[in-house]
Amino acid sequence: MPELPEVETTLRGIRPALDGRIITEVRVRNPALRWPVPDTVQQACGRTVRELRRRAKYLLIDMGGGGLMCHLGMSGSMRIVREGDPPRPHDHFDLVTDAGNCIRFHDPRRFGALLWWDTPAGDHPLLRDLGPEPLGDDFSGDHLWQRSRGLRGAVKNFVMNGHVVVGVGNIYASEALFMAGIHPTRPAGRISRARYQGLAAAIRDVLQRAVEHGGTTLRDFLDSSGTPGYFAQELLVYDREGHACFQCGTAIRRRVIGQRSSFYCIRCQR
The missing domain is CATH 3.20.190.10 (MutM-like, N-terminal)
Structure with a gap:
C-alpha cells in the first residue's frame, strides 16, 4: 500500500x-x-x-x-x-x-x-480529525508521550493511528521502532518521555529518507514517471524474517500485531 x-x-x-x-x-x-x-x-x-x-x-x-x-x-x-x-x-x-x-x-x-x-x-470529514504531520513542526516526542498516557495497547498500533500522527504506515512503523529500540508490542502508556523523543526522531528520519529514495516498492508502487521506489534496499527489519539483525546478528522475527505483520529484533528492541 x-x-x-x-x-x-x-x-x-x-x-x-x-x-x-x-x-x-x-x-x-x-x-x-x-x-x-x-x-x-x-x-x-x-x-x-x-x-x-x-x-x-x-x-x-x-x-x-x-x-x-x-x-x-x-x-x-x-x-x-x-x-x-x-x-x-x-x-x-x-x-x-x-x-x-x-x-x-x-x-x-x-x-x-x-x-x-x-x-x-x-x-472535510476525511481530514478534520487527523493528527499532526510527522515531518511538520507540530510533531514531537512530547506529543506522543502526552497522547499515550494511560493507554495499554501496543505502541505500534498507537503510532499507526492517524488521529495520533498521520502517515506512519506499517513498513515505517516497524523500521522506526527498531531504530528507537522499542519492542512493537510494548504498551504505549508505559514508554517514557525520553524514549518517545527517540521514537519521534526515528519516525521523522525514516520517512525523510524514504522520500529521498522515492518511496518503497514491495509490490506495485510506481512514481509519476513509472519508476519504482528504492527505499526497500534500506529496510532494516521489515520483510526480513529469519535474516540476521544488522546490529546484533539475531534472527529478525515476525509477529502479527493489529492484523498487520510486524518485524523486530528480540535483542535490540525492548
Missing part, C-alpha cells in the same frame, strides 16, 4: 505538470472507486491549479474555493502521460491541462478515490 513517502513522491512528480495550469477536462472512465466519484469533480474544469499539497495520504489539488482530493488507495499510482495515449486496464481517470499534460490514475484494486472539497479543506 502506498504510504506517506510514496504519496509525497507522487505529489512531487505530478506538481510540475499541474501547478499553475488550467484543468480542461476531468475524464472519469470508472467512477466505482472506494467512494463513487461524484459529479462535483467536474467543477475543476476551467479552473487554475493554485497549489498542490499533501495531507496525510491525501493529495490536495487546490483551485481556490475548492479543489480535488485524491487518494492512492492500496495499489494506486498517478502518472504523467501524453494526451491521446490509449488507457490501459484499470486506468480510471485522467486530469487534462491546458498544456496538454495528462495525469492518469491507475488502480487495479479500486480502493483509491477522487473527490471534490470546498474551502477550507481542513474541515
Whole structure:
C-alpha cells in the first residue's frame, strides 16, 4: 500500500505538470472507486491549479474555493502521460491541462478515490480529525508521550493511528521502532518521555529518507514517471524474517500485531 513517502513522491512528480495550469477536462472512465466519484469533480474544469499539497495520504489539488482530493488507495499510482495515449486496464481517470499534460490514475484494486472539497479543506470529514504531520513542526516526542498516557495497547498500533500522527504506515512503523529500540508490542502508556523523543526522531528520519529514495516498492508502487521506489534496499527489519539483525546478528522475527505483520529484533528492541 502506498504510504506517506510514496504519496509525497507522487505529489512531487505530478506538481510540475499541474501547478499553475488550467484543468480542461476531468475524464472519469470508472467512477466505482472506494467512494463513487461524484459529479462535483467536474467543477475543476476551467479552473487554475493554485497549489498542490499533501495531507496525510491525501493529495490536495487546490483551485481556490475548492479543489480535488485524491487518494492512492492500496495499489494506486498517478502518472504523467501524453494526451491521446490509449488507457490501459484499470486506468480510471485522467486530469487534462491546458498544456496538454495528462495525469492518469491507475488502480487495479479500486480502493483509491477522487473527490471534490470546498474551502477550507481542513474541515472535510476525511481530514478534520487527523493528527499532526510527522515531518511538520507540530510533531514531537512530547506529543506522543502526552497522547499515550494511560493507554495499554501496543505502541505500534498507537503510532499507526492517524488521529495520533498521520502517515506512519506499517513498513515505517516497524523500521522506526527498531531504530528507537522499542519492542512493537510494548504498551504505549508505559514508554517514557525520553524514549518517545527517540521514537519521534526515528519516525521523522525514516520517512525523510524514504522520500529521498522515492518511496518503497514491495509490490506495485510506481512514481509519476513509472519508476519504482528504492527505499526497500534500506529496510532494516521489515520483510526480513529469519535474516540476521544488522546490529546484533539475531534472527529478525515476525509477529502479527493489529492484523498487520510486524518485524523486530528480540535483542535490540525492548
